[in-house]
Amino acid sequence: GDSVTQTEGQVALSEEDFLTIHCNYSASGYPALFWYVQYPGEGPQFLFRASRDKEKGSSRGFEATYNKEATSFHLQKASVQESDSAVYYCALTYGGSGNKLIFGTGTLLSVKP
């Protein structure tokens, strides 16, 4: 079945460090890819999406580029802040809106001031 793999379970950085969280997917078709962020006591919040090869999604300084050949959608940010500390989830879905999301295992980002 379709799946999403996030390599890092936890990432610890200092403010202004560069962030990369790796996301790879396995899918039988051509999915849309997403990043979600979850803060303590909250549900996951949509960060951004990309729907086709080489499309870049971005929001709040975070970005990721859909790479169909490498089946990847790695999250990056040039300079993290303490307020970015949260759990980040990569996810995929088919058929656009209104369909179920398949999530990766999540990556806990901790940023020290």
Place this chain on the structure above:
Amino acid sequence: NAGVIQTPRHKVTGKGQEATLWCEPISGHSAVFWYRQTIVQGLEFLTYFRNQAPIDDSGMPKERFSAQMPNQSHSTLKIQSTQPQDSAVYLCASSLLGEVFFGKGTRLTVV
């Protein structure tokens, strides 16, 4: 817009009791989803409705779990004869176009 509303936020049940979790999706959203979140399994899809009709319940445990959407303003997830392994955060989400909005979840603890 209050977002997706889930009640209660916390629920403690004794083993063998029934638990009903409530979700009020964002008004006008046509798709409603239920997910379960645990430390071990992460975010697991359970079931979803589109325009109140059940579309996919492939993630629902075959026994004891059921979900309903009697009208467009609320959905329920019912767990009969709760077991300790049912302890989790249950998340409801709704969607209209593209973006899926999650509620804050109900933390279910089975003792």
